[in-house]
Amino acid sequence: MKTTTKITSVIALGIMAVAFVPARTGLEIAIAAEKSDNGWGNSTNKLTMTLTNRNGQKTTRQMHGYSMEVDGDGDKSITVFDTPVDVKGTASMTFTHKVGDDDQWLYLPAISRVKRISSSNKSGPFMGSEFAFEDLSSSEVEKFTYKYILDEQLNGVLCHKIERFPLSKSSGYKRNIVWFNKENYRVEKIEFYDRKDALLKTLTYSEYRQFLSKYWRAGVMKMVNHQNGKETLLVFSEIKFNVGLTDDDFTQNALKRAR
Template sequence: MNRKLYRAWLTLPALAVTLGLAAPLATAETPEEKGRAIFEEADRRNDGFGDNQGDMLMILKNKRENTSEREMSVQGLEGKNGEGDKTMMVFLSPKDQKGTALLTYQHKDRDDDQWLYLPALKRVKKIASSKKSGPFMGSEFSFEDIGGQQVDDYTYKYLRDEQVDGQDCFVVESYPKDKNSGYTKVITWVDKQHYRTLKADFYDRKNSHLKTLVAKDFNLYLEKFWRPHEMEMVNHQTGRSTVLKQNNIKFNVGLSDDDFTQNSLKRAR
């Protein structure tokens, strides 16, 4: 368990995606510039969330539709003065994992710092940050899917406009720069009105279609931040899938740096 955290669920509208600049400008852009502009706008629209918290339920399904569940609670604090965000994730179930907690300091210019607390040993372990493509907690989401990506982590190419469930979307292809990424490309459908990721297709290192993400049940918070209450990731190669549900999302709950120290990691519940 580790690596780039969960801020994504709470802070970014799923995979760090969104829209380009206003339409008039778009005419003069190359597809690469337009693609990047879409993601820059997505990033910009998420500025100023302050702090937030929420509960997550992850439902893992295998080919025979057997399911297992994991529950987590997550708190996030937006970075100030150019610093990255801080995230605390606590595992509530399965019961043998209860009290296991993960603290992440995101950094814009270097690898994130991450610490894992193991309650049975009362031990805090620092975690290496080079793990990206592995599955998160046995789910179909990988660490890089849910990590707080930066716009600069990818290059982009705008492909076309297309509708998803009757909503007009931009379709953008992005290519990870990091050689540790599990993908050669990701195709993302971003809705034109709110710059939310509605759907994404992931291609593995052999460039074959690996997974599809669908986000739905979006709710608006503080009249500004859209959050999907349900996301489903389907793995086409294994037939497995994971549903991730978010509940009790709250903004401005009064969190501060003191809630994101190794001391708070040890008493997280």
């Protein structure tokens, strides 16, 4: 009788242990991270981008963005350029898809024309920065395969360290190493390895703030290119959620009006 109880409790403990073991495979971690960010709805923000070259010379760009979560697919977003003044009012609209190429359009106010742009360009630089287009588009789980490495401390924060491999042939990377905060699944750091598997860039996230008591957004993203010595700093401000954006705000007409 006693033995049986003992055995039962051991089994029960075992089951509990299994239930409380955190996600272990890389894919599970990526899914958990995506899940933790589900339901954010729609938001707007302002963005200052500072480019620093090898000699320390700085150039600043300003833009602002609108984005919306889409059920069962990738996000919709619009980015409007505010400076430099010659591109003021130029706006890009992206419909991210979980599978296949994204849809992307560019509005050029000087010729009042909306042009579709080929979105297979993932590895090219965004506005002369160290960010590639693929670094800025929403990283849908389906766009990579994953491998769990280990849990480790990163600047005093316990993280899941995983490797992910882009599925797209047009990606500029062989692999990325991503550190997810173990507690809330926000991304703390990404290392990008080029096609020859040499370390190309490191992206660190900081000044995180929580919105709607659930969603974490970094206030600062810093990309360092180890191969050319250049840096790009993104500083986000005026992040707002629940701003009432709908599909109607992501049409070509809306893109022309975007300010």
